[in-house]
Amino acid sequence: MAQVNTVKPAQAAAPRPAARRHLSDRRIVQLFIFPTIILLILMNIFPLIYSLFLSFNEYSVISADAPRWIGIENYADILSDAQFWHNFGVTGTYALISVALQTVVGFGLAMLLRTKFTGSGVVTTLILVPMMLSPIVVATFWKLILNPSYGIFNYVFGFLTLLVPTIIGVIVVALLWGTLPKQLGEQRANIGRIALLILIPVVAHLVWRFVLSQEGTYGDFFTQVTYRETAPEWLGEPALAMWAIIIVDVWMWSPFVMLLCLAGLSAIPEYLYEAAAIDRAGGWFQFRRITLPQVMPLLLIAVLFRTIEAFKQFDLVMGLTGGGPGDVTETVSVQLYQLAFQGQFDTGKSSALAYIVLVVIIAVSNLYIRALNRAREG
């Protein structure tokens, strides 16, 4: 009441212009909100409802013919089409592997960057760069990077396949390091150490190559990328094309998961760890009982966003493989694009397909949200 009393004399002292005199606070609020609501209805709600209507019609947006009601025929056609189930399988596989890897890599990076060190701000910013790039730019660059003739990826990957045996070799050397003086004498020990440093990685590498060359030992993927005469065509071979897209997606979006996890990790109160340390809790116990439960809500949000995006994946696939070879990497979104545009312009059926994708995404999101609520309550 006191507030009303103080306002009234001021209004009396400076009367408003005639047109605005009758505007109540509620009216002003409505005036501000109405444009947004109108835009929302025009840009979102109307297309949503109209596309739902179109999904029950035979209609092409480039045709002069009016929509013709055909009931659920579009939905029936799609759900009985083997191509749809293939593409749905491709999308599901891609989403599952890609989001899982992004979660592991993103969470791992967040754990590494959790402790501040000199230059950690710069490192964090640099790690975040990929997710700031346009997917088409990323796809174009990665096409060059993955090119079997001049792309750098095969060189780096080849180096990694050398790195594994080298690490094995170094571990063996480290284990033998201290025992050498006893076996060879103090003077010969250094020569023995140098010989081991050279020989063991080479031998380990040869053994590694031999193991991988055994067809079927590690499946098509490992044999195709590690032991072959010609450089792998990451985007042109059925066994590799999906992995290529997953690698690029993980490179691009793990930083997003890292960012959310980092926010979660920095919000964990230090006293929880101090209390655990007083109780002599080990590192693994602290991680399992403190870190993971505390960061879980944000991690689940990251996973939810990434899963929704993965189900809608279009630009990286189109930019890298175009859905090929054949239809090996053809996601539902690529199929939707082909149906809606690309000379077909089947607006009715593509609307139905879009609604099927929407229902799947809502269902998956609901599962995540339930898990999220459980994590929050727990």
Place this chain on the structure above:
Amino acid sequence: MLKKLLLVTLLLVMVTGVSVSAQDGAITELNIWWAEWDPANYLQQIGNDYEAATGIKVNVVQTPWGSYFDRVATEWAAQGSAFDMVVGDSQWLGQAVTEGHYVDMTSFLNDNGITETVTPATLQYYGEYPADSGSYYAYPTEGDANGWAYRRDLFEDADNMAAFEAAYGRPLAVPTTWDELRDVAEFFTRPDDGLYGIGVYTQIDYDGITMGFQNPFFAYGGNWYDEDYNTLGVVNSEGAVGALEMYRDLYSFAPPGTNNAFFAEMNDVFTNGQAAMIMNYFAFFPALANPNINPYAADTGYFSMPSGPDGERYAALGGQGISINNYVDDARKQASMDFIQWFATEEVQLRWAQLGGYTCNIAVLESPEFLEVAPYNAAFAETMTFVKDFSNIPEFGQLLEVAQRYLHAYVVGGEGTAQDALDNMAAEMDGILVEAGYVTE
């Protein structure tokens, strides 16, 4: 009150102005839509000549290839008049005609003798719908088809010639059959030297691999359907299977990384010295004749499609014809016809060819001026006599998607056999044509 008066006055002035300009009737500007590429720039220069001759300004509005059809189709759906003429793909014809987007130009082209001035194949594929109906909806504007570029320095190298003759028992020369082409491709495939025999279309995004495959497909006796729209036994005929096996063979001699390659990638692998021969549309050969782009420009030769087992030669058609928008008023339709009539004259067609456009005018194609103006023109003129196109019925988009998927899976992905790929393709295409009512079950 004063504000209202001013507003009403302003509106009246605008309405009066619009009605005056509309009643005026004189067409001062014509808008042509085309894709964004060099020939569109050449057409703009032709348009500038037209403006100088008649005072009517011609605007060639260019849209990137990727969104060109979408933009035109959206305008069709709105029955809009944003363009007077459109230079459209031959594949659009069926849809544009059956849905009434194009003006019937039959009388106009016949009465003015324009149909007699262009090669029959180009008139048939760029302008006629339905096939063999004698009804025309476009004037063949940018003739184009697939041809080949090759490295003359490699072909004329003495060591290569001797080695080839020793290996294949015949002299190394420009291939005249698909089998010879395969041998030459195999011969020049030397991964250790970073050299590969051939570059072929493999693009999956739109129509690349289908366009490339059509060259041996037609030459080996294959077809997309017969006169009754039957695909079974036609798409998957014995000859078609042989053609697909040949195409995959050729791909095995292609530079690594060309698994989703179209015209840009073809020129790339040629100019960076990776390929001894490449397939491409003639429209992209001017770049190869330019020493600033192609370091081998002086040593680059061109040849037309080789023949199949029975001596048949076909080249997959590219290019476009110019059509008139049915949704502009009669005065603009007439002005558009006047432009096309002027554009179709031999004099303007020669100028069109000199600028870099690929004319379909018979007299110009046979003229020494045309044949000598560019190193690839002789091969182009020869090719224009045996071109053949993909389907142009309204369902072409659905048929194309099926073709792309199966061809890419077999050629690039190495999945299954050629027979399986074509059997499945024929069955799916048959389903589409049955559903569309072309074939009764």
